[in-house]
Structure formats: C-alpha cells, structure tokens
Amino acid sequence: MAAQSAPPAAAPEPGLRARKKQRTRDALIEAAHRLFLGQGFASTTVDEIASAVDVSQRTFFRYFANKDEVALAVLAEAEDHFIELLRARPAEEGPLRALRAAIVGSWRERGSAHPTGPCSVNAALELIRIIEDTPTLLAAHLRRVAEQERVVIRVLAEREGLDPAEDLRPAVLAAAFGAVLRAAHLSWTSDQEDIGPEGMIALIDRHLDQLGPALVGDWRSTP
Template sequence: MAARTPRPTGTPEDLGRTPGLRERKKQQTRDALVQAAHELFLGQGFARTTVDEIASAVDVSQRTFFRYFANKDEVALAVMAEAEDYFIECLHHRPAEETPLQALRASIVKAWRDLGNARASGPGSITSALELMRMIEDAPTLLAAHLRRVTEQERIVVRILAEREGLDPREDLRPAVLAAVFGSVLRAAHLSWTADREPEGPEGMITLIERHFDQLGPALTGHWRTPGQHPGAGTPGDTPPS
C-alpha cells in the first residue's frame, strides 16, 4: 500500500490533539463518502455503482469527490486502508526482543482487536472491513487494486523488518521471504473466512488468523503424512486409483 499518514479516526490511539473546525468538516465529508460508497457497493454491487451516485448520496459534487479520492477503487478500499495503516503502525512499535514473525503476528492481531474495539460500525469500522473483504472477491477490478496495495504493503514490511534486525534487504533475503509468507498466510485466512462465512466478527477473524499461523511451522518443516503412511497413499479411507 502507498505510505501515508494514518488519519486520526483510523486508529484507536489518542493522538493528543484536537482537529480544527475545517479539518473536522473535511473528515466528516470523507467519512460520509466512504460510508455512502460502502452502502451502495453492498446494495447494488461495485461494478454498477458510479461516482456520481456516491457523490449524490452525500449531496456533494463529483468534483468534491475527486478532492478526496482518485477513483472508485480508492474509496472502496479506504476501509481496508485504515486497518492496513494501523497494522504498519503497530509493527513499528513492537518490542525489539520479539522475533520478526512474533512481531508480525502480534501486530496483525492487535490491529484487528484494537480497531474492532474502537469502532464497531460506521465508516472505517471493522464491520465494514469484514464486509469489504467479501465484496473484493466478487469484483475483479477491485481485487486487482487490493492486490496492488498488498504488494506495496509487503515492501513496507520488508523495510521495517530489515531495520528492526539491522539487515540490508538487498543482501539478506529473509525480510522479503518472511513478508511474502506472512502476506500469503493472511490471504489464506481471509479466503477461508470469506468462503466459509464463519466465524463472524473481528474476534472470529483473529481466531482464524491465529489458526493459520499455528500451522505455519508444521507446513514448512518435515513431512505432513502420519507416521507409517506410504508416500502418495493419501488420507486414511481414500480409495486407491484403479
């Protein structure tokens, strides 16, 4: 994802300042556009929703819409961008004694839990993020935009891990390898959640993410078959090919 400063309402932390009236009004307009777009996308589909419809729902002009968002993809992914930015912020502040994988895992769990506690509904809410995850899989153009953001976020993660460990990522491939593995585990967890539609809510997603990470070590080391099982025999109860 593109590096940017997380907006104040996107994190549950107290940033220690009170925004001015103009800033609050701009934030309200942005939030209204995000919420209107999200509701329209869920109601009639991403492809059928136009920028004009989103702007009209908030009673602003198309020109105003483009002051806040470059296109329809960006306003749709704004919900996920909040969570992604907060995850990066969490990773920056993980204790140095944690291993890179521990830091990544703790950061994603903290991001989901904190954002879930901070805002359960409304623009930028964890509920909206969960709804968006399901919508992304059904909209090819939105999925492509999301994957581009994921690729950029992976580059940021590589840089942070390399800085934490005092490595040059051009010479040491471990930050890049771990960032790629981490992203793939999250993607697998998200796909599992959207396919099964269970368990619900942020805590359900956290449980699913933790379950996937618990399988990372076993998946990377040793054989997967049970002791004594012949290679290629399949699982117990399988009928061998004739």
C-alpha cells in the same frame, strides 16, 4: 460619523477545517461501502455515493479519483495502521511474533472503533470478497499489497539490523505472512455469523499456527 464596517469573519481554524474534511471523507467511504455491500460494486455510481452524503460529484473527486479508490480506502488505512503498530512493537520481540501482535492489534482496534456498520469487521471481510471478485479492484489491491510488503521488509530488516539485499529472511517472512493473512481472510464466508474482531483474530491464529508445519512438517502424519 461614518458607520464602522464589521470586522471580517475569522477564518476557520486549520484544525477545524481538517476535521471537517476528514468527516466528509469518512462519510463518503461509509456511504460507498454501504452501497457496494447492498447493491454491488458495478451497480453503484459515483453520483449515488455523493448523493448519499448530500455533496456534489465535484466534492467526491476532491477526495477520491474514482470508485476503485474509495472502495480500497478502508483497507488502505488499515494496512497503514498495521505498519504503525509493527513499528511500535518492542525490539525484543522476534519478527513473526511482532507481525502477529501488530495484526491482532489492528483487527482488535477496528472492532472497537467500528462494532457495526460499513467499516465493521464483517463489512471489511465482505469488501475483501467484492475486491477478489472485481478484476480492476483486485489489481489495484494487489499493487497496494506489494507496496506494503516492501515496507514490511524494510521494517523487519531495521528491527533486526539486517541488510535485506543480502539477507533474504525479511522478504521471505513478509511474503509468507501476507499470503497466510490472505488465506485467512478468504476462508471467511458471508453466511457465517457476525465474526467480530476476536473471531477474526482466532481465524488468523489458526492459519498462522500452520505456517511452520506447512513448511517443515510431514504432511502425511496426523496434524
């Protein structure tokens, strides 16, 4: 009697395959950021990033087109999560209150998920500094910020039942909010102690609290 051949091995479940890919992607991001923060963006090569995760350059390029993309990946994910939180805010909240609540939730969740390491609050702020000091990264980041701003405009207009082509308030608020956030991020310096999510939230609140006075207040009076 002929020996029966062994049944073919079952293919990995789609969920398992997706989780494995996500773990590889996360590991590449963490390795890249650790290298960027430790030795600088310009001094870090794709080969070093791949080697740190024990994968090939070919595997790296399955996930990211170049160094710039992996450098911006954490911020891009954080920006997308901020939009999700904004969409989920209660309809009765005013636009600025909803924006503030969404950004607070975003930073608080980051601090909870990544209390230390290359994706922590301080590491994210250090990465923002690297981006600001690297022209190619800054250009790519600002393009991403502009795209996000357009999404925020649409979300705010939908929440308030407005046509953003006719009513300029969503565009003005989205632009002002983004500029205040950037000012808050850049006010942090790397010689500060571990700021943590609550420290970052307090810093953002301080800046947003000055938005009204900066626009309509008398600057010569005592703040």
